Amino acid sequence: MSDRSSPRQNDDEELVMSLDDVSVHFEKEQGFIDSLRKDAPQVQAVDGVSIDIPENDVLALVGESGCGKTTLGKTIIGVQRPTHGSVKYRGQDIWDAKDGKGDVEIPYGDIRKALQIIHQDPGGALNPNQKVLTSLEAPLKRWDPDMSTEDRRARIFALLDRVGMEPPQEYAHRFPHQLSGGEQQRVALVRALLMNPDVILADEAVSALDVSLRVETMDLLLELQEQFNTSFVFISHTLSNARYLAEKADGRIGIMYLGEIIEIGPPDEVLNDPKHPYSKVLRWATADLDPSEQKMVDPPVRSIDIPDPVNPPSGCRFHTRCPEAREACKTDKPELGAEAGEPGTRCAACHRTDPDHEYWDSAPLDGVESTETPKVTDDD
Template sequence: MSSTRGEPVLSLENVSVEFTKERLMGLAGSETVHAVSDVSLDIYENDVVALVGESGCGKTTLGKTAIGVQRPTRGTVSYRGQDIWETKEESSGWFNRGGSDGEYSETDIRKALQIIHQDPGSALNSNYVVESILSDPLKRWNPDMSEADRRERIYGFLEYVGMAPAEDYAERYPHQLSGGEQQRIALIRALLMNPDLILGDEAISALDVSLRVEMMDLLLELQDQFNTSYLFISHNLANAKYLTQRAGGRIGIMYLGELVEIGTPEQIIHNPQHPYTKVLLWATSDVHNRGEGVTTPPVRSLDIPEATDPPSGCRFHTRCPEARETCRNTKPALKDHDGDSRRTACFRGEDQHEYWQSTPLEEESTVPQQPAQSD
């Protein structure tokens, strides 16, 4: 975002992630899944970035790549300027030198970048009580901490997140907790590492609607308290808006592996520029008033292309109502068109672009009338 925020905690530079997928269990060869393509993104201290996009657009893959769990096929991911994968290689490479040449060790980076999952029930070991679940990472990463200090820290966190009396919750197994309580335990487990960044992958989607706001408020409160940044993944624009608006964060819109627009919630929700952002807004009735009787989404085609065969040029051109010939052949770069830090990958942001002289792509009449969708 702006340079006044200092150096980024995490930088993704031209990151692409591709998977090889076998066809018919390998009998028909294989194909490449373009899960993430050429994404660059900086996350700063105390920052909140919410990635939004439809299922399969690459949000989880990008999130995992950001925290060093998924290796990028191309591009670099750096923690405070230090290449994460170089650090990993130096720590565990062929010659196993047992450490990295950089300022931060692999362990430092692993502690600094934490994750909370969509389904906390399956992420917490059902055979252990809460105190053991939370003691385990502390024992591993802070072996010098006394048992009494560990307990004090854990009880302090439990009470802080409203799970009091702590002694009672500490003795419970995960199945004796509600979904919201399980998610709080997963959050505490991440926070015990004093992380710089927490990836929340659909972290509140599994909760009842009534609990989502409560959980997001808790995330924001903890961010303030612990100076943590969040990379929050959601298919729901309304949740992304709630979180980023309160945190002064940004919403990034992904389509078929690419980041197509990123800006403040005000820019994205009230003045979207990319035609795909407008489609997502249209589909989210709780943030967008599409007007009575408007039942047709603003797309030319409902067919979503496959990540194994993404369209040429602008990947959205096959569905975009504004698409012209240029969009079929040329890829628009993600850039700041108006000097307000919002970045959009669309030629329509450039007054002088050849796009304006090129021929509009033909209307396709494949869009049936359908009821509005929201989460």
């Protein structure tokens, strides 16, 4: 593996992606009559996220279904337009480039080529009526129309060979239904790599595969990530997959809850010593991370129900479920901190990480057992 422990790059130009205070709010799907109302309810899918992605970075975003991880991933690679904040590729605002606003230094077409996606269902992303070769030639023809047919096919065959689809000429002439799920996922990976991208979003890219194939595919993704100097953003609902990828790549895990990143940092710190009570819930739910925690019959939350993202709880969004919640959590929103999005930095958005916060003097919420809870500091 390459040296990923180099100091953080502060210059906007040196980062591949930089998100600043990004929010994505959608109008909630509703019936026809309700849709005529001017004050249609807004789903706060992503709220106030700032994060940097340098070259050759690996970020695994994890959280329960509906936490906003896929929306955030799509926003990082410029597929989803934010409703607030900025998304920059090498210092160029993506959406200004698309809209032709201001001095556009990097054309939108170049940005689109540099940011690619692998979907959860590779079979669904491939045209069932087209041979693999046709599906793979299409993006190259679109983005690099001057490339000769010979060069195009040489590149496709080389990449098919690289992902273990040998002989590549034979695989290139198959239809998607003639490929296994793992082979379809490899074709999707080749399609993403054809553009020599800077960032690939892998959205639950291994969750449909069986366990043995999952590990093999994750290893292949990591090999290619390093070989092609590509940054990867992995989306996963399972902490064990996120840990496998982030640990092997010396990357980061970002844990999301109700549209916010609530804890982020190196996987050993986030998983072995979680600071946020919600990170502890995810760890509890992942038996192979710490079997001793499974001795707790009940999950370490007060309520199983996830609040509605249309109307998230005030203050700390986790306070309705948090077993450590106090009155201060209802009104005071905890912040991740200014350095939270930087590689190598671990931060948690919880008042318990601040030994001077008024949290420690406020009363436990109804339903929370009043116990002498130790303060959690970085020295603990």
